[in-house]
Amino acid sequence: MNTLLKKQNLFFLILCLIFSINSSASETDLQLQKSADLDSSYIDPCPIGLTFVYTIIDSDSGAVVFLPLIDYDYTLLHAGFEILKMSWDFGDGATMLANDVSYMGHIYETPGTYEVCYTIWTTNGTDCCQETYCEKIVIESADPCAFLDRFKIVMNGDSTIFVASGWYGEGYQSEKTKHYWDFGDGTTSNGKFREHIYASPGTYLVRLTSFYFNEDRDICCTSTKVKFITIVNNVIPGDQEEGSGDAKQETNQSLNISPNPSNGQFTLTSESEIPIQTITVHNQTGGVVYNQENSDGSFSRKIDLSELDSGIYFVIVNQADEANRTFNRIVIK
Numbered sequence: 001m002n003t004l005l006k007k008q009n010l011f012f013l014i015l016c017l018i019f020s021i022n023s024s025a026s027e028t029d030l031q032l033q034k035s036a037d038l039d040s041s042y043i044d045p046c047p048i049g050l051t052f053v054y055t056i057i058d059s060d061s062g063a064v065v066f067l068p069l070i071d072y073d074y075t076l077l078h079a080g081f082e083i084l085k086m087s088w089d090f091g092d093g094a095t096m097l098a099n100d101v102s103y104m105g106h107i108y109e110t111p112g113t114y115e116v117c118y119t120i121w122t123t124n125g126t127d128c129c130q131e132t133y134c135e136k137i138v139i140e141s142a143d144p145c146a147f148l149d150r151f152k153i154v155m156n157g158d159s160t161i162f163v164a165s166g167w168y169g170e171g172y173q174s175e176k177t178k179h180y181w182d183f184g185d186g187t188t189s190n191g192k193f194r195e196h197i198y199a200s201p202g203t204y205l206v207r208l209t210s211f212y213f214n215e216d217r218d219i220c221c222t223s224t225k226v227k228f229i230t231i232v233n234n235v236i237p238g239d240q241e242e243g244s245g246d247a248k249q250e251t252n253q254s255l256n257i258s259p260n261p262s263n264g265q266f267t268l269t270s271e272s273e274i275p276i277q278t279i280t281v282h283n284q285t286g287g288v289v290y291n292q293e294n295s296d297g298s299f300s301r302k303i304d305l306s307e308l309d310s311g312i313y314f315v316i317v318n319q320a321d322e323a324n325r326t327f328n329r330i331v332i333k
Helices: 002-038 074-079 170-175
Strands: 049-058 063-071 082-089 095-098 104-107 112-123 128-139 152-155 161-165 177-182 188-190 193-195 202-214 219-231 255-258 265-270 278-282 288-293 300-304 311-317 326-332
Touching: 049 112, 049 128, 063 082, 063 112, 063 128, 095 104, 152 202, 152 219, 161 202, 255 311, 255 326, 265 311, 278 300, 288 300
Parallel strands: none
Antiparallel strands: 049 063, 063 104, 082 095, 082 112, 112 128, 152 161, 161 193, 177 188, 177 202, 202 219, 255 265, 265 300, 278 288, 278 311, 311 326
């Protein structure tokens, strides 16, 4: 009997101990919660609201630019609120991560209604939050090759860093858009950003070919842009204009073309001290449409390009001779 009583007393003692621990833990949690409620510096890691705006930049291409909008209290940023990462789901099976809140571009390959969602991860310095916003958009026409002409050649200041610029969306460019560079000195490269150092000063014809390639849908198309650059002691002097559909190009005044514009028949006159040795004419994509050698040592030649289509062409005299190369553009009506 005494043994049974001792066991019962021990059982009740354990129950009381467990209750006491739980009660103490609950009181501690309540105290912590009250402390957090009283802490006016605490910031909710979640933004107040999410949305995005978008622009269909080419009605026929299906190219769309998205800009996420995030609503939060900017006055509390000093306390640790930070955007960690974003991800996009464009509703057509394509997804992309972004490192910050910036423009994101995407090309839709077929018309339709798509639910676009972006998810954002934020922190207040201690806790994290994940929020998602979705919205349906309507794509009425989609030609994935139509937007390629937007790419152009841009150089970073006076350096020789070349950029295929003109299309939003770091993600899209890594999906199906590729870029191929010909720097005009016998070297080539691939990629959106490329740094190139020329071995010697001179005038070079830089060519950028942008590709759209989708093996699954058997789609492949290209667009090419060209640009003359002049290197003096490995520095590009001044800003030179872009070569594109209505292209304006930097010209060399020592090479005169008259009349210009013309019907394709014009006189080419070199005012430099070196006679015309070769004449090369390029179209806007950099292709050679006319090539002639001049062995009589003259400084003037009559050219007939009347069989060419109307447009802008680039005439280069002595192209292989870097020290004496001159160029100008001709408009054929």
